[in-house]
Amino acid sequence: MYQVVNVDDEKYPSLLKQIKDAPKNIYYKGNFKEDIFSNCLAVVGSRKISSYGKWVTQKFVTELVSLGITIVSGFMYGVDATAHFAAVKAKGKTIAVMPCGIDLIHPSILGHLYQDILNSNGLIISEYEGKFKPCLWTYPRRNRIIAGLCQAVLVVEAQERSGSLITARYAKKYNRKTFCIPGQINSVNSKGIINLIKEGSTIVGEVSDILDFYQIKYSSIASSKMFDSDNLIIKNLMLEPMDFDTLCEKTGLRNEQLGSELTMLLLSDKIIEQEGKYYTN
Template identity: 30%
Template sequence: MSLQSSQLDSEALAWITLASAQSVSPKLWLKALEQYQLSSVELARNGLSLPDDIKQLTKNISPSLVDAATNWLQASDNRHIVPLSSSYYPELLRQLDSPPLVLFATGDKALFQKQQIAIVGARRASHQGKRIASDIALELSNNGIVVTSGLAMGIDSAAHQGALSGTTGTIAVMGTGPEKVYPAKNSKLYESINNDGGVTVTEFFPGQGPKPWHFPRRNRIIAALSLGTLVVEAKIKSGTLITANLAADMGREVFAVPGNILHAYSEGCHWLIQQGAKLVTNTNDILNEVGVQSAQLGLNVDEQNEKSTANSLATDKLLASVDYDITAIDVIAQRNALSVSQAMASLLEYELRGLVAAVPGGYVKLRGK
């Protein structure tokens, strides 16, 4: 045993040791604990008195992975190893048939004890989809809900960023070891989550890179951690729908944002709604379902007036001429009998208010009628 290993308490080290046997499912270890009335420490010792079938399991323990875990932990005070026996271990995750024996976390591990909603979706998401994910995540965070996602590009990234702008934080579940950022493009987001009120978490040991079979395992954790899963844009055959189906199988809520019937990334959401997922058009649709009262009900008079102004602006003809899909500027100009320069000048105000966004090929509507 290394010097670093000796600095962990014996119970945590025992759980790490058992988890290092990568070919043995957690379910088998937990069954052995119950069947033979052993503690995790006794099970991990591989003593002569252990039953023969347990000794066979302990042959799969990897001392090198145990050392990798303890060395990783020692490198920073912001790193945590959360064993199944820890009070920080998420209660909903314990309900899995084969829960991870240890979690490797960086950041605020107290978030594991808070209510969570998962937001997942397409990696190649539309501008509109990313804006919806970010806005809903921000509002959930401001209402005391932790937003959980998978640190992927597209919808996942937008959800994490939106939640970080709020007051509660975000959890990023990784399909790699805790120090391996995948995709590498999300390195800055990973650092922001770790250092600005969020937490990254994984069941994979330090040093382990992305493998295809890691991500279904990651998805089951996302679904298990959360009270419900919101899908924002997904194709019919996608990992996103796997996560949603896992959530449904666990008896958790499934939510979906509807979209353009001609868009491939709306197909998954529409299929989920047909199967009974709750259709979501605003954050209150989620909060009402999970029993959280929206903080927006407490708006003061000035905030209400500001919202009323925005809403009235959102109903006028110019905004109505911009679609939720990309609308060319010459089409907008034609619909309003304006020159292109006049239309662009008018749209600038909407852009500043967050009602539209300029994108390659024209504009997209973000909110409003």
């Protein structure tokens, strides 16, 4: 069951309210609390994501959510879905902005992700109620909401006419920061990125480039602690396979930190997950 918040309500997101064409109503499901709207970063990009784009998105999102960044994206396959999934997997916060009615799961193939976001204390929003079907014009309209909710936008991969470039342009219109991940210059997924760089977007080489903008510290000490925590996780799993809650109890790590580090261990093939339990690989 969805709920609705009006632009005149106190709980309406303050950053979104600042844009001239803010939606009058936001229909939503899930965690509509003030803390989910602080430190929001839009992560957008190509629907035809490459293996490099997938790796970059997972790596950046996993580390960013562990430090309190909320990931906002447009719930499409490709970079959007990868960003939402990585945030959920790392027990972080994510907001999906739909191009359709709040009761319609689009694309339907991502139905499992839709439920995963809600089950992990995330948020799904739309300016359309019920099962309003997406149209060509609703996608760019959705992109203005993505940009409006966030202090910054990160574009991972983008072809020359990618919809993610619309989000980046809205961000510039709203005086929000735009970041982009560099790629191979001969890749079609880099054409839009190259144009963004020419237009003044900031190139990102590591997570700390983004955290500096949010004034969140990411020191070598933190990296060292993460390495120590990885060893702690593996040592416990060498004793016996464990589920998330048991690992949390045994290691003493916070949910967000444990989720982030488990994701990185899974990506590096140091552990595997089967039927809710983690095993050393």
